[in-house]
Structure formats: C-alpha cells, structure tokens
Amino acid sequence: MTKSTKTGHLYGYARVSTSDQDLAIQEEALRAAGCTVVRSEKKTGTTTKGRDALQTLIDFAHEGDTIVVTRIDRLARSIADLAAIVRTLEAQGIALRATEQPVDTATAAGRAFLQMLGVFAEFETAIRRERQMEGIARAKAEGVYKGRKPSIDVARVREMMAAGAGATEIARSLGIGRASVYRLMQKKAA
Template identity: 85%
Template structure:
C-alpha cells in the first residue's frame, strides 16, 4: 500500500498546566475523535521544553498521520513555539487538527485559522501576565504583599564570618550557595 492510498493514524495530545487539573475531558474528546494513541502531560504550555509526551508523539508520528488536540492552546501558548511545532510536523508530512476549533493544517483555511488563534493565545498570556503584575504592585502598595521571605539569614552568615569561617564552610552550614554568601560578605543584600 502506498502513502497516497494509506490513511494515517490519529494521535491525540492532551495537556493541562498544573497537577491539580484534570486531563479526562480532553482524553475523552480525543478518543471520541478516533485517536488510537493519546499522550498526556501536566506541564506549562508557555514553552515546549520538558514536554516529553509532546516530543515523543512528534517523533513517533509518521508521514500521513495526524496529531489531534482539543484546542490549540493545549499545544502552545506562544507564536514561536506554535510555529516551531507546526514546522516540525509539516516537515514530516504530519497534519495537525483540533476538535474544538476549525484547525486542520492539511488545508489553507485551517493553517490560516491556526495562525490567528496562535496570535490570540500569545496575546491572552501576555494580558494575564500584565494583570498579575498589576495585582502584585497593588498588593505591595497596600502592604498586603511583601514578596517571598528571604532564603538567606544574613545575620547568621555574618556571625559565622565573624567566627572565622570561610564562604564554602558557611554555605555548607546554612545550606545555601557560595555566591549568596559572597554577596552578604561584600555588603550586598542577599
């Protein structure tokens, strides 16, 4: 059977950002779409680094196959990552489809829609980040948020330094990095 007459396999990819989120809805949708293999992971979508299930799926799929997601934001949250993934898939002759969006990279309209959604996903991530920073700034101005607690006990570092201990010994004793000890010793804040 040649590639022209062979119908490829449908492989599903499901992703959530945090460990307390549930993958079952995505997995059920991918099964209903006819995916024979589904790879899932609980990783951030802001980067493709460390997303082993996605990488395995891309390496495993062959020409004529299709990778299916429920929504494009399950695949990538930035235009750069999305474009990179789509380029990798196209180079191998693999199509990309979404069950909840009219995305099918085997068609011109599907590719155009994919690119538009990628722009909106990146914009949404940037807006969310801006709102978060605004919220932190407001909380700081109201005295509600003071940032994380210092991880280095400056007084303890100085006590050990005064007792004649070196940076390496202080770092080991306090379970911190030598660079942090040096910052305290030089008078910079940790």
C-alpha cells in the same frame, strides 16, 4: 503539503499546566475524536522544553498521520513555539487538528485559522502576565501582598540546631532541603 489524513492514524495530545488540573476531559475528547494513542502531560505551555510526551508524539507519528489536540493553547502559548511545531509536523507530512476549533493543517482554511489563533493565544498570555504583575504591584503598595507563605519554620530549625542536631537530621525531620538549613546556620553565625 501533507497527505490526506484519512489514511493515517490519529494521535492525541493532552496538556494541563499544573499538577492539580485534570487531564481526563481532554483525554476523553481525544479518544472520542478517534485517537488510537493519547499522550498527556502536566507541563507549562509557555515553552516546549521538557515536554516529553509532545516530543514523543512528534517523533512517533509518520507521514499521513494527524496529531489532534482539543484546543491550540494545549499545544503552544507562543507564536514562535506554535510555528516551530507546525513547521516540524508539515516537514514530516503530519497534519495538526483541534477538536474544539476549526483547525486542520491539511486544509488552507485550517492553516489560516491556526495562525490567527496563535496570535490571540500569545496576546492572551501577555495580557494575563501584565494583569498579574499589576495586581501584585497594587497589593504590595497597599501592604497586602507578603509573598508566599514561608515553607521553613525558622524557630524550629534554630531549636534543633541548639539541641545539637546536624543539618541532614534537621532537613530530614522538617522535610526541607539541607541547603536551606545551611543558609540559616550561616545567618546565625554572621
């Protein structure tokens, strides 16, 4: 059971999935909620691996403190990850609260609502993945989907190879990896 969150510190955690998304709205909401420290990162929510800002907050917080997120999906997208995070926090006497949802693990109702939200977040992720795969399959069947645009100008690599440039020089000049140049050299040799 966690201690009352009134005596502890509030620490905010903000996360977005991609580098082109903005953390400012979450960070502002967390500061407005009274968080003295806000840690942010641009990492996927489908795993907790590599989420250093989250781990730092968990390691830094003490019994009686509260970690605050704007929404539970900023913390975890799977039931397993969410449950593991909550167990870790509870074992340390740290509460979890969301500013936009009635989640506060310092209360029984807040814990129950958290569990329901976790189920829906995982379901939403699975549905999104299924729809994406269906859309890709349909686009491939219609001949519309071609995959991502090639990032290597094969003709330019071959031109430079013919002019006597080495793999390192080609890679540096075109902003690609040497391994990619070597693969093209091997294809040409075969």
